[in-house]
Amino acid sequence: MEAVIRTCWALLLYCSMIAAHADIAMIAPSSTAQAQKFAQMLEASLRDTPVPEKVDLLDLNTEFDLKKYRLIITLSGSTLRQLIADDRLPDGIPVVASYLSKAEHRQYKSYVTSAVYSEAPLQRQLALAEAIFGENEVFGALVANDASALVSADNLRVYPIAEYDSLNHALVELLGSSKALIGVYDPELYSAENIKSILITSYRHNRPLIGPTQAYLKAGALASTYSTPEDVVKRLSEVITSGLGEQGRFPASNYNPYFSVGFNRQVGRSLNLLLPDPVEVARRLRSQEVIQ
Template sequence: MLAFSAHAEDVRVAFVAHEKLPSVEQLVEKTTSLLNVGSELRLLNEPPAAGWQSYSAVVLVGPQALEAWSFNDSPAAVAVFVSRDAVAAYRQQLASALYLEPPLKRQVAMAKSILGHDRPLGVLVQDKSQWKNSGLSAMPLQQSLVTPYFVDQYDNLNRALLDLLKNSHALVGTYDTELYSSTNIKNILITAYRQNKPLIGPSSAYIKAGALATTYSDIDDVAHRLSEILLTGLKEQVWPDADYNPYFKVRYNQQVGRSLNLLLPDADALAAQLAKGEREH
């Protein structure tokens, strides 16, 4: 479906990672099969003898590859498995990028579909600048029923969290590894569930810890979108802007849903509904 119509044999893509992980090898295999072009997985410390310019493009897999990459005299570089914040520092040097985390707007839409569109939701953020970058700051708070709580305006995280939970039906998590660190997450979840308030997101990794639901993109979804980015860039020499992945799934913690007496909608149907809503807007 995505194969190059001509000169595909001349196209070679290097996938660059700091180590050969099964997930990286799967990404290479799936993306290459969709594009039907030559590819090679190379480690950062093993540059090709002919130089990186022997490739048509490079895919930087993960933050280590992005941070260690020298953009001098290299072909077009696309970053994947990297957060929006990680990409921001290198945006001018990257041809494109696919953010690791789901957009907060999508997580909010999922929360509303699960809990009801008339339920107030709270978002915990470090400060106003983080909220400004969230993609939700332009929404009128009264109309959207989504309210940010700024940690830097409170004595500590706990006070901000308690204020949020008092006024919200759920906490929608942001992809902030400092705020939702392994140290904080246990306290956040215990505090929320004592008040029968669920945590939505911030990523699939938190489902096992006790988050109720999240949207996420698996290897197939990343390969799907990455192949589209590479196809557009290499064929048309116009690279799509760095963005969130439009292909994603919904994942639940069914045990948490039962403990909160929630009837969770079908995950596949909800993902399709959310994706349709995004395409229409």
């Protein structure tokens, strides 16, 4: 009888160890409160799916063994870049990158199984501009020197700065023939040094900035689409369920289909614009896109 009891306790202990084991490693630059909450949100989101895996939050600056996990999730492009530089990604284990720009994905795609891009697609920001000003208006986008990754649209004109004497020269020409400036995701072009000049010049011409991210709303952009942490968790949950579940196939890297619309209503009033309902606009824009 005593031997049976010992065996039962051993089985219970083994089962508890299995239950506590995490199959997903989430790697962050540091173990901040925001990163911890994000990991908890993802684990909760997976709880009622076919792959209710536990999530371990790992600090990039600490030692860890990734070989014991089924899946690796990276938070930010800098995290992925550091893991690659340190040769810490084991072979044969899928990597899903979050908060990775499309440009970063092009650079590191051989290391990534799937990714949820950090920025919104230009097509979505253009659709937002059309929702505010109308589909028949012409809009402009500043780019550094490469327009190959941008959407092709009849009402969008692209101005590569490399073809002008200066950023300001390109911007002034754009503003003279466009209803609004559509901001592309380019941290160097839309840097802290440049954004003030871009916004001042734009509003001198009575032309607003749309996008490129939520952060620019506070700086003076009129509107932008953006994905909240909850939106990112929702998409990651779908990617993980598809890849680790019965389907066994991770979706191709892509933009997040879940997003919101934000307005700077003070800027809208200064331009005498009657802005639509952001919830309704977001719903309409989402209905125009196809989740892959």
